[in-house]
Amino acid sequence: MIDRIATRTTELLGRLTIDSRFNGPPASANGGYACGRIAAFVDGPSRVTLRKPPPLETELSVHRDDDGIMRVVADGVVYAEACSIDPGILIAPARPTMAEAEAARNRHPGNGIRHLLSDCFVCGPERSNGLHVSPGILDGHDDVTASPFVPDATVGDADGVVPSEIVWAALDCSSYPAVALQSGPICLLGRLSVVQRRPIHVGDQLVAVGWTLAVSGRKYRTAAALVDPDGVTVAQSEAVWIALTGDAS
Known part of the structure; x- marks a missing residue:
């Protein structure tokens, strides 16, 4: 289980903090909002995987590791990972008014x-x-x-x-x-x-x-x-x- 950052070469891409307004459950961020903030560090279409509930009002560091994966970390704990994707086309089964x-x-x-x-x-x-x-x-x-x-x-x-x-x-x-x-x-x-x-x-x-x-x-x-x-x-x-x-x- 990946929950702490191991020793590897990393590049710091930036930092982000999620305001308490954007909660999902009471004590953590809305997952989609958090993923969207993280995705801003990826070029093009992206996929974000949440490893732990993203915290509110906590500075998170965004790193790109030597394996090409971006990891979002605070105090050594990995909260999310992100990567580029080649998206497919989805067709909604209904188009409601x-x-x-x-x-x-x-x-x-x-x-x-x-x-x-x-x-x-x-x-x-x-x-x-x-x-x-x-x-x-x-x-x-x-x-x-x-x-x-x-x-x-x-x-x-x-x-x-x-x-x-x-x-x-x-x-x-x-x-x-x-x-x-x-x-x-x-x-x-x-x-x-x-x-x-x-x-x-x-x-x-x-x-x-x-x-x-x-x-x-x-x-x-x-x-x-x-x-x-x-x-x-x-x-x-x-x-x-x-x-x-x-x-x-």
Whole structure:
């Protein structure tokens, strides 16, 4: 198990700290947001693997090792690894309208109850300063989820462009396994890759669609896409989710 950095030649690429606003579970960062921050150090499309829950308000160092892998470290502990990828093309199994996505979000099983991810920056239903991407099962599609994604000015830059880490965050919770969403168990993100095809701006009316690719034991391999009103995919992701054991409610 890789959890401490071994003796090897490394190049320091930079440092990052994740603000407490961008939490997933209460004491750690939203996995997709963290992956997006890390991916900024990779040239081109990338995949980020989380080795431990990414901490909040903690300085993380990003190193490139002599094996070509980037590792994200604090106090000798490896929190994540990242590498470049050659992405494939994903086709969403459904292209819901905004009204259909809103209806699905209203069916999100976490609405009105407290649970581990109630205050997640992305999917927390009661999170006033979050993204409100709370996916629910799409009507007529038991294994497809959907939610609106309409980024507001609090997540845009001075030109109204939504940073890539926010796009990664939206695609994270959008890819949550549909079967786990319906009946449990709670899952946490293990790996995420994202391809963004065009800039996303504040106020864009997008629909987030998620679906499952494969299941193996506690691992769920899933995909998600952000689709514009013309049905064009503007960003896509593949993810691996790990089901928690025991009671994590």
